[in-house]
Every structure is written in structure tokens, then in C-alpha cells.
Amino acid sequence: TQLLEQSPQFLSIQEGENLTVYCNSSSVFSSLQWYRQEPGEGPVLLVTVVTGGEVKKLKRLTFQFGDARKDSSLHITAAQPGDTGLYLCAGEGTSYDKVIFGPGTSLSVIP
Amino acid sequence: KAGVTQTPRYLIKTRGQQVTLSCSPISGHRSVSWYQQTPGQGLQFLFEYFSETQRNKGNFPGRFSGRQFSNSRSEMNVSTLELGDSALYLCASSAGTSGDNEQFFGPGTRLTVL
Numbered sequence: 001t002q003l004l005e006q007s008p009q010f011l012s013i014q015e016g017e018n019l020t021v022y023c024n025s026s027s028v029f030s031s032l033q034w035y036r037q038e039p040g041e042g043p044v045l046l047v048t049v050v051t052g053g054e055v056k057k058l059k060r061l062t063f064q065f066g067d068a069r070k071d072s073s074l075h076i077t078a079a080q081p082g083d084t085g086l087y088l089c090a091g092e093g094t095s096y097d098k099v100i101f102g103p104g105t106s107l108s109v110i111p
Numbered sequence: 112k113a114g115v116t117q118t119p120r121y122l123i124k125t126r127g128q129q130v131t132l133s134c135s136p137i138s139g140h141r142s143v144s145w146y147q148q149t150p151g152q153g154l155q156f157l158f159e160y161f162s163e164t165q166r167n168k169g170n171f172p173g174r175f176s177g178r179q180f181s182n183s184r185s186e187m188n189v190s191t192l193e194l195g196d197s198a199l200y201l202c203a204s205s206a207g208t209s210g211d212n213e214q215f216f217g218p219g220t221r222l223t224v225l
Contacts, residue, residue: 045214101155
């Protein structure tokens with residue numbers, strides 16, 4: 001069974017601080033996605049990483065896919081209150097089109 | 112382009128009842144996936160429909176079923192509701208083809224079972 005773990009589970013930081021959240025698995029994923037979900041809304045896709053070692057940047061967000069395609073990290077520089085939300089990683093596994101989600105990291109950025 | 116819509120947004124039912132939730136995908140998308148989100152279990156995959164056929168299924172009991180219509184709209188049904196079925200039910204639509212399977216989520220239906 002493929003599982004994704006995320007850490008930390010909760011994170012509360014001051015505006016302007018940097019942070020990193022992690023997504024780990026013992027399984028290999030063909031691709032990995034990061035989503036942000038705000039209260040009362042569905043998750044919104046931020047990025048998809050496909051190649052081991054890949055680094056993608058989206059403004060102040062930097063995503064990295066591990067060399068072995070088993071883990072990923074999301075780094076936010078100079079966090080802002082608008083970054084508050086639940087960050088979910090999701091892996092596209094080896095079974096056809098099945099997507100597995102991690103439990104999420106709940107981020108709160110305090111002004 | 113209109114996004115994914117789900118109806119109703121909120122629903123309260125009692126144990127033993129059944130419920131039907133509806134999802135309208137983005138125009139042109141042929142794949143609809145359903146997920147259950149709870150604080151304890153996170154987001155769990157229920158099933159995916161593509162061109163009116165169930166293409167993939169998660170590990171949920173048979174009380175959870177779905178279908179997709181020719182216009183790609185999908186419904187999910189839960190029979191004999193249990194307290195543990197209280198959750199946010201999300202649907203996601205995508206083109207569903209290899210190389211174009213980015214999922215777009217709806218706002219969800221919040222189901223409370225009393």
C-alpha cells in the first residue's frame with residue numbers, strides 16, 4: 001500500500017518568516033503534486049513535479065522532488081497571511097490514475 | 112470557463128438514510144473523481160468515472176456508489192448512512208487523458224450524519 005506522510009502536521013509562524021514542509025513515502029511515485037486548500041474550498045493545484053531532483057519555483061514557493069521520487073519539500077520564503085491554508089501533497093501511484101493524498105500540513109501565518 | 116460545481120453545499124441526514132450528491136465538471140472534462148475528506152483520515156479516493164464508466168475505485172464499502180451521465184455530470188450515492196460518513200465530499204474533474212489529467216476540485220458538499 002502506498003502512503004504519503006507530511007510534516008509538520010501544524011505550523012504557526014509570523015509574517016515574513018521562512019518555512020519548509022515535507023512529504024515523504026517509502027514508495028516511488030511517477031509524479032507528485034502540491035495543493036493548497038482554504039477553508040470552505042476544494043484543494044487548488046500549485047505544482048506537479050515529475051523528474052527526480054526537479055526543482056520548481058512559483059513566486060515565493062519552491063518545490064523539490066527527491067532524487068528517488070519518494071519525497072518532496074515545499075519551501076515558502078517570507079510567508080504572508082495569504083499563504084495560510086492546508087498544504088496537501090498527492091502522489092500519482094503505479095496503479096492507473098489513482099491519486100493518493102497525504103494528511104496535509106495546516107499553515108497559519110500571523111500578521 | 113465555469114469551475115466545478117457541487118450541490119448541495121451542505122446536507123444533514125440521520126443514520127440509516129441515504130443521500131445523493133451531485134457534481135458538474137468543467138465543460139469538456141470527461142473524468143470525475145470523488146474524494147472523502149475527514150480530519151482523521153484526510154483526503155481519501157472513492158472512485159473515478161470516465162465517459163460514464165467507473166475507471167478506478169478506492170477502498171470503500173459498497174454503500175458508496177456513483178454514476179456518470181452522458182454530459183459528464185456525476186452523482187455519488189451513500190446508502191444506510193453511518194455517523195462515520197460525516198465528511199466533506201469533494202469531486203474533481205479532469206480531461207482524464209494521459210498527459211492531461213490535472214484535477215480541478217469543486218468546493219465540496221459538507222455532509223453531517225446525526
